[in-house]
Amino acid sequence: MTPTATTDHPETPTQDGSDPRCIPHKMTGPLPVGDECLYPNYSAEEQDVWKTLYARMETLLPGRAADEYITGLRALDLDRDRIPRLSDVSRKLDQATGWKIARTPGLLDAHDFFSYLANRVFPSTDYIRARSELDYTPAPDCFHDIFGHTPMIVHPRFADFYQKIGQAALNCKDAATEEGLTRIYWFTVEFGLIKNPSGLRIYGNGIISSYGETQHCLTDKVTKIPYTPERLAQQAYDIWHFQNPLFVIDSFDQLENEFVRWSKERGLL
Numbered sequence: 001m002t003p004t005a006t007t008d009h010p011e012t013p014t015q016d017g018s019d020p021r022c023i024p025h026k027m028t029g030p031l032p033v034g035d036e037c038l039y040p041n042y043s044a045e046e047q048d049v050w051k052t053l054y055a056r057m058e059t060l061l062p063g064r065a066a067d068e069y070i071t072g073l074r075a076l077d078l079d080r081d082r083i084p085r086l087s088d089v090s091r092k093l094d095q096a097t098g099w100k101i102a103r104t105p106g107l108l109d110a111h112d113f114f115s116y117l118a119n120r121v122f123p124s125t126d127y128i129r130a131r132s133e134l135d136y137t138p139a140p141d142c143f144h145d146i147f148g149h150t151p152m153i154v155h156p157r158f159a160d161f162y163q164k165i166g167q168a169a170l171n172c173k174d175a176a177t178e179e180g181l182t183r184i185y186w187f188t189v190e191f192g193l194i195k196n197p198s199g200l201r202i203y204g205n206g207i208i209s210s211y212g213e214t215q216h217c218l219t220d221k222v223t224k225i226p227y228t229p230e231r232l233a234q235q236a237y238d239i240w241h242f243q244n245p246l247f248v249i250d251s252f253d254q255l256e257n258e259f260v261r262w263s264k265e266r267g268l269l
């Protein structure tokens with residue numbers, strides 16, 4: 001999930017936001033969580049779209065995905081051939097870091113979304129994109145949410161950082177700080193890079209669930225800037241194109257420590 005009505009992939013042709021999947025839902029009641037998430041009656045075509053997406057992305061991960069992402073993906077042991085059950089992924093996340101998954105019908109209103117993060121619950125969709133949208137989709141689907149997001153939530157420091165983003169967002173009182181926080185979310189959770197011992201790697205969920213962006217982001221066409229929350233908060237982004245610049249953390253300890261400092265200086269934590 002992303003916190004606002006943005007695109008899952010920057011090359012979507014539906015740039016006017018008219019796709020109903022891009023309109024945030026205001027919740028009318030609590031979402032089903034963990035074992036309350038029922039498994040949809042997916043068609044064989046939908047299962048095959050998952051299988052195709054997984055197989056394509058798996059070939060790109062070596063030498064590109066962060067060690068921490070790969071570790072999380074292995075720990076979750078996601079099914080390659082069938083769309084995973086949210087209840088199963090939720091149970092594994094709970095064992096790893098105390099996070100659970102809630103099933104959301106689509107994009108959530110930002111306040112609702114951050115409220116769930118603040119309580120260590122990740123709102124995930126359970127529908128999958130059409131085959132015609134393998135390379136891009138105008139809104140999050142379960143490939144983005146499950147394959148992209150959940151492996152990083154296995155990492156203890158990332159999991160704590162993700163919760164603190166939710167807590168800080170709920171305490172935002174002014175629009176400028178809120179915009180800065182949204183940019184920090186964008187350039188870390190969705191589009192972050194990290195210096196691993198073996199080189200520059202991807203941990204951003206928006207990149208790792210996008211075939212094109214994963215191949216593009218580590219090239220010389222993209223400017224890489226060291227992570228500081230102040231710098232990220234100033235960086236506007238264009239959701240319709242590949243992201244440039246991108247921001248590089250040294251470690252997840254640095255990611256969280258610097259974010260906590262920035263948030264405390266603004267009375268958000």
Ligand SMILES: [Fe+2]
Pocket residue numbers: 001002140144149190205206
């Ligand atoms: Fe997302």
